[in-house]
Amino acid sequence: MAAHMRGIFSSQPGQAAIRLLVGTHLLLLVQAALVMWSAPDLGGLRALVAMIFALALAAFICAVRGENGDDRPHWRRRIRGK
Numbered sequence: 001m002a003a004h005m006r007g008i009f010s011s012q013p014g015q016a017a018i019r020l021l022v023g024t025h026l027l028l029l030v031q032a033a034l035v036m037w038s039a040p041d042l043g044g045l046r047a048l049v050a051m052i053f054a055l056a057l058a059a060f061i062c063a064v065r066g067e068n069g070d071d072r073p074h075w076r077r078r079i080r081g082k
Contacts, residue, residue: 022063028056 006014008021032053035042042049 018063022060025056025060025063029053029060032056 006012006017008017032049035049036046036053040046
């Protein structure tokens with residue numbers, strides 16, 4: 001019997017894939033913060049690092065928060081009475 005792969009792009013991703021993704025976003029946050037803290041004279045690159053930090057922070061918050069478990073369309077919930 002072949003093992004079923006549950007990667008991050010599958011309909012039900014595995015717990016290990018989600019933890020890896022959250023961990024990499026956290027690592028990106030730490031790296032961007034360290035670059036901004038240690039090198040205040042980045043010039044034009046400071047805006048780029050700040051945008052990367054904002055994107056990583058938003059992705060990390062979304063990954064930690066998760067999504068609603070009921071992903072059926074709203075019209076289907078009304079029809080079935082659930």
